[in-house]
Amino acid sequence: MSDTPKTPQTQPRFSATFDPYTLSEIRRAAATGIYDIRGAGAKRKLPHFDDLLFLGASVSRYPLEGYREKCGTDVVLGTRFAKKPIHLKTPVTIAGMSFGALSGPAKEALGRGASAVGTSTTTGDGGMTPEERGQSSILVYQYLPSRYGMNPDDLRKADAIEVVIGQGAKPGGGGMLLGQKISDRVAKMRCLPKGVDQRSACRHPDWTGPDDLEIKIAELREITDWEKPIYVKVGATRPYFDVTLAVKAGADVVVLDGMQGGTAATQEVFIEHVGIPTLAAIRPAVQALQDMGMHRKVQLIVSGGIRNGADVAKALALGADAVAIGTAALVALGDNDPRLESEYQALGTTAGAYDDWHEGKDPAGITTQDPELMKRLDPVKAGRRLANYLAVMTMEAQVIARACGKSHLHNLEPEDLVALTVESAAMAKVPLAGTSWIPGQVQY
Amino acid sequence: MESLKFDLAATPLREVNQYLHSPASELNGKHVVIHNPNGAHNIAVGLKSDVQVTIDGHAGYYAAGMNQLANVVVTGSAGTGVAENMMSGVVHVKGFASNAAGATAQGGLLIIDGDAGLRCGISLKGADIVVGGSVGSFSAFMAQAGNLVVLGDAGEALGDSLYEARLFVRGEVKSLGADCEEKPMDDEARQILVDLLAKSGHADVSPDSFKLFGSARTLYNFHVDNAGAY
Ligand SMILES: Cc1cc2nc3c(=O)[nH]c(=O)nc-3n(C[C@H](O)[C@H](O)[C@H](O)COP(=O)(O)O)c2cc1C
Numbered sequence: 168m169s170d171t172p173k174t175p176q177t178q179p180r181f182s183a184t185f186d187p188y189t190l191s192e193i194r195r196a197a198a199t200g201i202y203d204i205r206g207a208g209a210k211r212k213l214p215h216f217d218d219l220l221f222l223g224a225s226v227s228r229y230p231l232e233g234y235r236e237k238c239g240t241d242v243v244l245g246t247r248f249a250k251k252p253i254h255l256k257t258p259v260t261i262a263g264m265s266f267g268a269l270s271g272p273a274k275e276a277l278g279r280g281a282s283a284v285g286t287s288t289t290t291g292d293g294g295m296t297p298e299e300r301g302q303s304s305i306l307v308y309q310y311l312p313s314r315y316g317m318n319p320d321d322l323r324k325a326d327a328i329e330v331v332i333g334q335g336a337k338p339g340g341g342g343m344l345l346g347q348k349i350s351d352r353v354a355k356m357r358c359l360p361k362g363v364d365q366r367s368a369c370r371h372p373d374w375t376g377p378d379d380l381e382i383k384i385a386e387l388r389e390i391t392d393w394e395k396p397i398y399v400k401v402g403a404t405r406p407y408f409d410v411t412l413a414v415k416a417g418a419d420v421v422v423l424d425g426m427q428g429g430t431a432a433t434q435e436v437f438i439e440h441v442g443i444p445t446l447a448a449i450r451p452a453v454q455a456l457q458d459m460g461m462h463r464k465v466q467l468i469v470s471g472g473i474r475n476g477a478d479v480a481k482a483l484a485l486g487a488d489a490v491a492i493g494t495a496a497l498v499a500l501g502d503n504d505p506r507l508e509s510e511y512q513a514l515g516t517t518a519g520a521y522d523d524w525h526e527g528k529d530p531a532g533i534t535t536q537d538p539e540l541m542k543r544l545d546p547v548k549a550g551r552r553l554a555n556y557l558a559v560m561t562m563e564a565q566v567i568a569r570a571c572g573k574s575h576l577h578n579l580e581p582e583d584l585v586a587l588t589v590e591s592a593a594m595a596k597v598p599l600a601g602t603s604w605i606p607g608q609v610q611y
Numbered sequence: 612m613e614s615l616k617f618d619l620a621a622t623p624l625r626e627v628n629q630y631l632h633s634p635a636s637e638l639n640g641k642h643v644v645i646h647n648p649n650g651a652h653n654i655a656v657g658l659k660s661d662v663q664v665t666i667d668g669h670a671g672y673y674a675a676g677m678n679q680l681a682n683v684v685v686t687g688s689a690g691t692g693v694a695e696n697m698m699s700g701v702v703h704v705k706g707f708a709s710n711a712a713g714a715t716a717q718g719g720l721l722i723i724d725g726d727a728g729l730r731c732g733i734s735l736k737g738a739d740i741v742v743g744g745s746v747g748s749f750s751a752f753m754a755q756a757g758n759l760v761v762l763g764d765a766g767e768a769l770g771d772s773l774y775e776a777r778l779f780v781r782g783e784v785k786s787l788g789a790d791c792e793e794k795p796m797d798d799e800a801r802q803i804l805v806d807l808l809a810k811s812g813h814a815d816v817s818p819d820s821f822k823l824f825g826s827a828r829t830l831y832n833f834h835v836d837n838a839g840a841y
Contacts, residue, residue, distance in 0.1 A: 372714040372733040
């Protein structure tokens with residue numbers, strides 16, 4: 168035996184820049200020659216609502232008694248011009264998700280869950296289905312660049328109209344529904360041959376700038392006799408200017424979707440690298456409304472990564488009137504359930520990470536048009552789960568509001584918040600916890 | 612036919628459109644004439660009954676937008692998006708039409724006697740459009756279904772990213788868009804053309820003077836070797 172001492176080995180070291188995910192993506196791109204398309208929103212870690220905390224009441228402010236003292240949660244949307252504004256019992260709404268991306272039973276379940284707690288659902292690219300109109304007591308009809316399935320009769324059947332200019336996952340991008348999800352029914356609704364990739368345009372076909380948008384909104388109002396609230400949805404990029412222009416064009420409600428916001432199918436590079444986080448978008452949007460004297464007159468709905476009542480309370484405290492959820496609603500229905508782990512494994516992924524929503528093979532029967540897979544989702548039970556979840560989010564937000572001494576969720580304010588990180592303090596314009604420092608603001 | 616007059620110089624547009632949305636029992640078979648339109652936007656939008664409307668002069672954006680069943684005539688010219696998303700009925704512009712004429716229209720017939728601007732028939736979803744003059748660039752972009760007949764010339768990138776719409780052009784085509792190609796005129800297409808010419812007051816024009824364009828269908832399913840065409 169030799170006595171030469173063994174050279175100590177260093178551990179194999181992975182590069183932070185070329186991490187295992189990055190390496191796998193380079194190999195995938197090299198093998199296929201195609202960019203990666205997937206569903207869901209930005210997956211990287213971003214400054215988010217978790218970086219904010221509420222200051223509960225104590226000596227300087229007094230709290231409300233949990234369970235006994237009232238804490239209102241209702242919200243009215245569309246008070247500016249619409250003859251028939253929308254009354255919601257909770258400020259948590261269901262975001263627009265297309266029939267085509269989602270199955271008929273999934274749309275029905277969303278309608279059932281939302282209606283049970285007195286909130287709205289939203290159609291999406293591809294038009295309105297009877298399943299959704301039938302089950303949603305309050306239904307917002309999206310008016311999209313593609314105009315797939317756009318029908319004036321459905322416009323009149325809706326309770327509100329949402330002009331979609333962009334989405335947080337892909338501001339400036341159109342859509343794509345791959346051929347395998349174009350079933351006979353989807354093809355008929357979209358007026359396309361079966362099995363072809365359905366490309367959705369990124370710009371509206373009959374208007375371009377904000378001056379045209381004003382005329383377009385006027386047209387929609389004329390067609391619906393000024394009854395319905397008109398929302399304008401934008402992906403978060405330059406929220407101050409986009410909100411200003413949307414309000415000038417006559418919007419009743421602005422929907423602002425941050426980069427964590429989900430999508431049915433977009434290039435990974437787009438999802439992760441275009442747009443700004445939800446947290447960074449809210450204050451400039453609210454500032455725009457305040458500068459025009461329109462805060463609370465034109466309502467602001469915020470979406471992108473809303474998961475629980477704390478997120479709801481924080482979005483509202485920063486000045487939103489309501490929030491919208493997409494991904495979280497799908498999870499409540501049964502998406503990415505660990506119960507289906509073996510099937511996710513068979514698809515080369517794992518529960519919690521499944522995002523190939525565009526491929527139509529969803530074992531949970533939600534993001535599919537396959538008749539067999541679709542049958543797996545019981546719309547009544549799934550709707551019940553969504554209703555439970557929405558009720559929990561609302562109650563959680565109330566717990567926080569009462570602790571801050573507020574008799575309505577809308578009484579929450581930025582002064583109730585502090586930030587855990589310098590970034591979130593700068594973005595949310597609230598002080599770093601334990602200090603009076605708001606980065607970027609001049610102290611007098 | 613019972614005739615009714617509105618003067619847009621004196622009556623707000625809202626009142627006129629509200630009247631035009633009266634129940635079909637009130638409107639069917641009536642003729643409504645709108646004087647002094649003076650380029651106002653959104654005249655006669657969202658009609659849904661078998662009423663005849665004459666806009667006596669020039670209309671602004673979205674004249675007869677989303678039309679269902681009604682027969683609307685614009686005696687002058689029409690602005691952007693005339694008859695956009697029309698479902699049925701007939702819209703007839705006697706002058707010129709601006710951009711995006713007949714955009715996304717799903718049914719019915721749009722007749723333009725003069726020229727049409729850019730993006731005529733963009734995203735067309737089943738309607739028929741007959742243009743007596745020429746159409747601007749990017750016409751029939753992503754057109755899915757329906758027919759566009761152009762008696763004059765077509766601008767650049769005609770039928771870019773076309774799906775299943777048929778494009779008939781009598782004059783010059785400046786250039787074809789990605790995935791748009793000339794097709795042989797089969798009997799079915801020829802018959803469609805003959806019918807549309809007859810319905811739009813061009814019965815005297817020979818169908819043989821037209822070329823037919825349609826989709827080459829190479830972009831129907833994404834393939835990396837076509838990436839340059841997107
Ligand atoms: C499956 C799916 C389909 C979607 N389809 C649409 C759509 O058709 N139109 C639209 O404006 N947004 C669409 N979105 C985006 C949502 O409306 C919403 O902006 C987003 O989901 C909110 O973020 P969250 O998922 O983090 O809650 C879709 C999202 C998902 C997850």
